Amino acid sequence: MNTSAPGRGRLCVVGLGPGDDALLTEQVRASIASATDAFGYFPYVARLGGMEHLQLHASDNREELERARQALDLAAQGRQVLMLSSGDPGVFAMASAVFEVLESAASEDKARWAAVDIEVQPGITAMLAAAARLGAPLGHDFCTINLSDNLKPAAVIARRIRLAAQADFAMAFYNPCSTSRPEGFVRALTVLREECEPERLICFARNVSRPGETLKVLPLHAVTADMADMRTVVIVGNSLTRQVGKHVYTPRSYGLPAHE
């Protein structure tokens, strides 16, 4: 099937979920089956290894914009192109990068790429896979914050965490720290300690759905900065989040007597 399809090309930005293939949707599986090419960060492309109908185009995770340009170029030639994200492509992943490239394109690129059908297909994002393994810590209002200061100022992140804590949202933190940017989670902890009570529950979900998955739940006062790394999603409970048996959950009710 690795022939250039005649006619209209397609760029399908898909979410592979957090790691276990059982968390793929059938929609994404069907898109993989009918594609001719797949672009993505090395480890995501490796998940499609052995599929002989696909040409694989792996690149580094600092090359998102160039990867999007190449994928659009190939789709403009009529090919059926996948852009791979882990989790959900719309949550700190490739979907926004594709639209950034489209918006800022030179006029000749825009003209060529106008013929491409672009579709985004959702996937199970890491925080929801982590929440399910933990119980239901995001069962009430919550927010989702990328702690990396690669693309935004650290002060913006700190202010968001402070306001989110004042609003009593539960929170999910993506990219809590990386080798090149180790300070994200340290800074977040500083704000949480100023805004939240010491017993606030903090959950660390590492390698969710993958080999070596670990779940850890402890009160804020016992948390240390080394508990989060690049493979960890951190979930911060709201003021009512609690444990029942081995599970963590946030009640649906807030500040009202329970119904029923």
Added chain:
Amino acid sequence: MNTSAPGRGRLCVVGLGPGDDALLTEQVRASIASATDAFGYFPYVARLGGMEHLQLHASDNREELERARQALDLAAQGRQVLMLSSGDPGVFAMASAVFEVLESAASEDKARWAAVDIEVQPGITAMLAAAARLGAPLGHDFCTINLSDNLKPAAVIARRIRLAAQADFAMAFYNPCSTSRPEGFVRALTVLREECEPERLICFARNVSRPGETLKVLPLHAVTADMADMRTVVIVGNSLTRQVGKHVYTPRSYGLPAHE
């Protein structure tokens, strides 16, 4: 297969996604195939109609706690029980209700239910299905707010929206209004008009992935209260959310020069 399984019972709280069966995960599909019983709100149970291996137990959406008790009771008898949610069970759905029942149970119920294996399996939640159809409006930090004041005071909701706007989060609103509680979205609009510029993009995704799906995107100043109903997820952009062609997206970068 409708015999009481001997041995350990199981309660599996699963997410069916927003409507289209192609958005089911294989994990959930396998759980459906191996279950003996399925509990849930009428329309979710109806999605499993015609599966002869399943005993179906449908109930009204005001009976979540009683439904959870019945499901735990059946699982305690050794049966393989599904608790159905649409979307993701951990986002304003049945997972928290199950843990609420477990926590508040009388001691004899607790003793019986202790033998039940409880597992939560994630699904594609409505806001991420809606975001994918729109483009990538949740591609930067965002929050997720249930606008129903059934289980929390309206003042808490208004305060959360205000703080979220001040933090410049994009927002996804679930349950913007219902027949019995029509005021949620009206109140949210009041806060948004006080905190956001008139050109802020607001997206209405109705019946996502289902027959009759509609997507609507317009600036805050043109929004009217009747644009949202029970079948609508509302996505509020952040201050940088914009349109490129027919898509809506929120850039990854914020307040810093773009890299690459």
